[in-house]
Structures are given as structure tokens and as C-alpha cells.
Amino acid sequence: MIKVQNLTKDFGFGRGVFDISFEVEKGEVYGFLGPNGAGKTTTMRMLMGFSQPDSGEATIDGKNCWNEYSEILEDVGYLPGEISLPDALNGLEFIEMMKNLKHADDKRINYLLDLFELDPNQNTKRMSIGDKRKLAIVSAFMADSKILILDEPTSGLDPLMQSKFIELIKSEKKRGKTILLSTHIFQEIDNSCDRLSIIKDGKIVTTIETKEFRNNENKVFQVEFLHDEDFELFLTSKLDIVHSNKKKRKIKIAINDKEINHFVSVVSKYKIKYFSESKYTLEDYFLSYYRAREDTQ
Amino acid sequence: MISIPLLKQTIKSNWGLWLVATLTVSLLYIVIKFAVGSIAVSSETDPNILVPYIIALETSGLTIEGLFISIGINPEILTGLATMDGNVLVSIIFYPVVAVLLPLVYVVIVGNKLFASQIDNGSMAFILSTPIKRSKIAITQMVFLIASLIAMFLVTSVVDVTLTLIIDNSLAVDKILLLNLGLLLFSLAMGSLTYMFSSIFNYSKYSLSFGGGFALLFFISKILGLFGSDLFMNMGVGIEPMDFFNKITMISLYNTESILDNSTDYIMQFIALIVISSICYSVGAIWLTKKDIPV
Numbered sequence: 001m002i003k004v005q006n007l008t009k010d011f012g013f014g015r016g017v018f019d020i021s022f023e024v025e026k027g028e029v030y031g032f033l034g035p036n037g038a039g040k041t042t043t044m045r046m047l048m049g050f051s052q053p054d055s056g057e058a059t060i061d062g063k064n065c066w067n068e069y070s071e072i073l074e075d076v077g078y079l080p081g082e083i084s085l086p087d088a089l090n091g092l093e094f095i096e097m098m099k100n101l102k103h104a105d106d107k108r109i110n111y112l113l114d115l116f117e118l119d120p121n122q123n124t125k126r127m128s129i130g131d132k133r134k135l136a137i138v139s140a141f142m143a144d145s146k147i148l149i150l151d152e153p154t155s156g157l158d159p160l161m162q163s164k165f166i167e168l169i170k171s172e173k174k175r176g177k178t179i180l181l182s183t184h185i186f187q188e189i190d191n192s193c194d195r196l197s198i199i200k201d202g203k204i205v206t207t208i209e210t211k212e213f214r215n216n217e218n219k220v221f222q223v224e225f226l227h228d229e230d231f232e233l234f235l236t237s238k239l240d241i242v243h244s245n246k247k248k249r250k251i252k253i254a255i256n257d258k259e260i261n262h263f264v265s266v267v268s269k270y271k272i273k274y275f276s277e278s279k280y281t282l283e284d285y286f287l288s289y290y291r292a293r294e295d296t297q
Numbered sequence: 298m299i300s301i302p303l304l305k306q307t308i309k310s311n312w313g314l315w316l317v318a319t320l321t322v323s324l325l326y327i328v329i330k331f332a333v334g335s336i337a338v339s340s341e342t343d344p345n346i347l348v349p350y351i352i353a354l355e356t357s358g359l360t361i362e363g364l365f366i367s368i369g370i371n372p373e374i375l376t377g378l379a380t381m382d383g384n385v386l387v388s389i390i391f392y393p394v395v396a397v398l399l400p401l402v403y404v405v406i407v408g409n410k411l412f413a414s415q416i417d418n419g420s421m422a423f424i425l426s427t428p429i430k431r432s433k434i435a436i437t438q439m440v441f442l443i444a445s446l447i448a449m450f451l452v453t454s455v456v457d458v459t460l461t462l463i464i465d466n467s468l469a470v471d472k473i474l475l476l477n478l479g480l481l482l483f484s485l486a487m488g489s490l491t492y493m494f495s496s497i498f499n500y501s502k503y504s505l506s507f508g509g510g511f512a513l514l515f516f517i518s519k520i521l522g523l524f525g526s527d528l529f530m531n532m533g534v535g536i537e538p539m540d541f542f543n544k545i546t547m548i549s550l551y552n553t554e555s556i557l558d559n560s561t562d563y564i565m566q567f568i569a570l571i572v573i574s575s576i577c578y579s580v581g582a583i584w585l586t587k588k589d590i591p592v
Contacts, residue, residue: 050589080419085420093306097305100301
């Protein structure tokens with residue numbers, strides 16, 4: 001559905017995106033994860049036809065994003081990363097303008113306004129950041145477009161609205177929408193994406209399936225011992241110890257779900273202060289990936 | 298060809314300034330017409346006062362020309378002064394120096410708002426994210442700028458003609474209409490420049506610097522150029538080298554002298570203004586369809 005092939009846009013000084021490729025299947029939610037300035041927005045701008053790639057090609061539904069943008073955008077809802085509303089329009093007039101430009105219908109708009117509890121009848125200059133963001137979200141979803149391109153969609157929303165937004169993403173996915181979203185917040189991606197690419201310094205460093213993380217059979221447990229002797233003795237056990245701290249008498253052990261009973265029976269023989277599972281999340285993966293990369297540089 | 302929703306937004310965003318500019322130009326017309334009307338009344342001089350001077354000159358065998366030459370002034374200006382009509386003089390200077398100011402401010406500000414300021418603050422993203430074509434955006438904004446200037450001059454021309462008929466009938470209505478048409482054509486050409494800069498630059502600061510910079514350059518050059526103009530030279534207060542400034546200001550193409558002295562120079566200059574407008578509006582519109590828009 002969305003296809004990016006060897007896309008390059010060089011702004012100089014190492015900024016831009018360089019030779020990136022990825023593909024978003026129909027009905028898939030695809031995440032774009034990376035720190036600020038990594039090139040997420042730059043890529044989305046090229047997909048929207050705002051800017052022309054230096055080389056490579058971005059296509060949506062087989063159409064070239066730069067040459068055939070007006071046909072593509074019939075089916076695309078877009079949420080900009082930075083919300084700046086047109087001056088001289090209040091919220092209601094803005095929605096009215098976007099409705100006419102995108103041929104949207106009132107029923108859908110009212111549904112979205114209710115969902116996000118937004119009263120659009122206010123001066124946009126006096127709106128809170130969250131309300132501006134909601135207005136932009138309504139505009140992105142109002143035409144019920146088949147494809148959604150969302151640049152940091154939840155920034156500026158309070159936690160309640162963030163979860164409502166994630167629910168919206170999930171229900172849109174069920175309705176067969178193809179969604180590309182960028183973020184630097186992990187939960188957003190953890191909860192809603194099928195696949196994601198981690199992007200850094202304008203390059204895609206890795207692409208992963210998020211369900212591998214959700215159904216991960218490998219867990220990490222952390223155990224803290226009361227006595228030094230127990231700590232020392234435990235180190236000799238045949239469990240897969242990934243980390244130990246002698247001073248704090250702490251040990252981290254990697255355990256497969258199948259070995260959990262064995263692990264508990266071993267641990268029960270020691271005097272321990274506590275033990276807890278530390279879940280290996282996408283965030284750990286992301287950060288470990290980044291740190292590893294930084295170490296090698 | 299144009300997008301009505303976008304046009305509505307542009308109108309909402311600019312009608313206030315349009316109203317201020319239109320009303321101020323109308324007000325200037327009211328002031329100047331009253332002023333010129335009063336000159337016409339007060340300039341009735343009593344010929345009896347001149348009699349003793351004439352007798353004195355005749356008996357001494359001296360001439361006024363001789364007097365002028367003796368104090369270093371070219372006597373030719375006497376013919377200029379004798380044939381000069383105060384009302385015409387006011388019109389020649391008023392339209393391209395005073396009346397032109399408000400439309401200049403209008404096109405500089407509105408021109409910038411059409412593209413550059415919306416790209417600079419990022420709000421253009423919403424319009425660009427809809428299926429509307431860039432060429433349509435460019436044409437819609439162009440149509441607004443041109444139509445708003447035409448509307449402005451319809452209003453001010455009606456005010457000007459009405460005042461001319463009521464208060465000051467020193468100029469024929471067809472001359473008034475030509476003066477206003479010239480002002481419109483100049484404003485459209487100036488608008489085409491600000492439109493083009495607004496399309497070329499992604500930052501308000503650059504778009505405004507170029508649009509406003511040219512407006513200021515033309516305006517100040519016009520005032521400085523007045524001292525080198527034939528008009529001032531004939532009055533004996535001219536400084537010929539300052540005619541240079543008339544060559545660098547586009548306001549020279551709005552030739553009020555030619556309009557009022559029945560010569561035909563102004564026709565070619567009107568055409569030149571139209572050509573400039575056509576080029577700059579086209580360049581601006583095409584530029585917008587080709588460039589990267591960082592929103």
C-alpha cells in the first residue's frame with residue numbers, strides 16, 4: 001500500500017534521510033520509531049508530496065507521491081507533527097473548511113468531536129495544545145480515508161485522551177485502514193503497531209514485528225539476596241545469569257517460560273529479600289539497540 | 298479553477314486590512330478634494346495689486362526676465378509657472394506619492410500572507426494534505442489578490458469621481474478614471490511582486506524583506522525622483538541628477554503627468570505594468586507547484 005524505495009533527501013550537515021526502504025501492507029499499522037530529528041517527518045513529507053526526494057521513490061497505492069499527490073490524497077488522512085492552525089478561523093470554521101476540502105460528512109465529524117470531547121467553537125489562538133491536537137486529529141480522520149499518515153499523533157494529549165486515541169487506532173485498524181504513525185513514545189507503538197522500523201540519523205536501523213515482543217517466551221527475573229553467602233552460592237547454579245551486582249547482592253536471570261518451575265524451586269532454597277520479573281519491553285530493545293550502536297561508534 | 302473553501306479562508310484572513318486600506322484611500326481622496334477645492338476659491342487674485350509693478354517695470358525699461366536672469370534663475374520657468382494649474386499639479390503629485398501608499402502596504406502584507414507566512418508557521422500543511430492541487434491553491438490566492446485590488450479601486454474610484462463632481466470639478470471624469478486605473482494597474486504589478494516573493498520564500502522574514510523592500514525602494518525613489526522630474530525642473534526647484542531615481546522606481550510607469558497633459562506615453566507604460574504583472578504572477582504560481590514545502 002505504502003512503499004518507500006531507497007528514498008534519499010539530503011539537507012546537508014548529515015540531516016535528512018538516506019536510502020531508506022520499507023513497505024506498509026494494506027490493513028497494517030506500521031510504526032516509525034526514532035528520536036527527534038531522525039528523519040520521520042522528512043519521510044512523511046515526501047509521502048504526502050510536500051517535498052520531492054533527491055533519489056528513490058515513494059509510492060502509495062502504486063502512485064508516485066510527488067507527481068500524483070492530488071489523486072493519492074483523496075484517500076489519505078494526515079496529522080502534522082506540529083499543529084499550527086490557519087489564522088482568522090475559529091475551530092468550527094476550520095472544521096468547516098477542512099470538511100469542504102476533503103468532502104467529509106457531518107456524522108463522522110460529530111462522532112470524532114464526541115469521542116475526544118472537543119468543543120470546536122472557540123478561538124484557535126486561545127486553544128490549549130491538547131485541543132489544537134484534537135482538532136487536527138478530527139481533521140485527519142474526518143474523511144474516513146483508507147490510509148492514515150500520523151506524525152507524532154499523541155504528543156500534547158493527556159493520558160486519558162492518549163488511550164482514547166490508541167483505541168481509535170485499533171478500531172480503525174479493524175475497519176481495514178492502513179496506518180503509518182511516527183512517535184518517540186513506546187507505549188503508542190507497543191499497543192497498536194504490527195510492525196515498526198527504528199530510524200536514526202536518517203537511516204532505518206532495524207525493522208521488527210511487535211508481536212514477537214508481546215508473545216515473548218523469554219523473561220528476565222531479578223533476585224536480591226539477604227546474605228552474601230547465598231549470593232555467592234547462587235552464582236554457581238546452572239541458571240542463565242545475565243547480570244550480577246555483588247554490592248547489592250542482586251542477580252538477573254533469563255528464564256524461558258518452560259523452565260519457570262525449576263527456577264522457582266531453585267530460588268526457594270535461598271533466603272531472598274525479593275524477586276521480580278522485569279519485562280523485556282520494546283523500550284529495552286530500543287534503548288539497548290541505541291546504546292549498542294553508540295558504543296560501536 | 299479555484300477552491301471556494303480556500304478562498305473563504307483567505308477572505309476571512311484579509312478582509313480587515315482590505316477595509317482599512319480602502320477606507321483610508323477614500324478618506325485621502327476626501328481630504329485632497331476639499332483642499333484642492335478651497336485652492337480654486339482662494340486663488341482669485343486682485344489684478345489691481347499688480348498694476349503698480351507693471352508701471353514700474355515699464356518706466357524703468359527693465360523686464361521680469363532680466364530680473365530673473367540677474368538673480369540666476371532660468372526665465373523659462375516663467376512660462377511654466379504662468380501656464381501651471383494648481384489643481385493639476387496637486388493631482389500629478391498626489392496620486393503616485395500619497396494615494397499609492399495604502400495599496401502598497403496592503404499588497405506587501407497580504408502578499409506575504411498568501412503563501413510564505415502560512416508555510417513559515419506550518420498551517421499550510423492542512424490545505425496541502427487535501428486533494429486540492431497546488432496549481433489550484435496558487436490560482437485561488439492570485440484571484441483573491443487581484444479581485445480584492447479591483448474591488449478596492451471600484452470603491453475608491455466611485456468616491457473619487459463623486460467628490461470630483463460635487464466639490465472639485467477641475468479635472469474631467471475621464472481623467473479621474475484614468476488616474477485610478479493607473480493606480481490599480483500599478484498596485485496589481487506591485488501585488489504580483491509580493492505574490493512571487495511569497496511563493497518563492499518559505500520564511501515570512503524573507504518574503505516581507507523582498508516585498509516590503511521593493512515597495513519602500515520604489516516609494517522613496519519616487520519622492521526623491523520628484524526633484525529631478527520635469528515638473529520640478531520647470532518650477533525652478535528641480536535638481537536634475539535626481540531624475541536618476543525616476544529610473545529605478547516602478548511608480549514611474551504610473552505616469553500621471555502624461556495622463557493629465559493628454560500625451561499618450563502612459564498607454565505603453567500601462568501595458569508595461571500589465572506585462573510585469575503577468576510575468577510575476579506566472580512565475581509565482583509555477584514556483585509554488587514545483588517547490589518543496591517544508592510544513
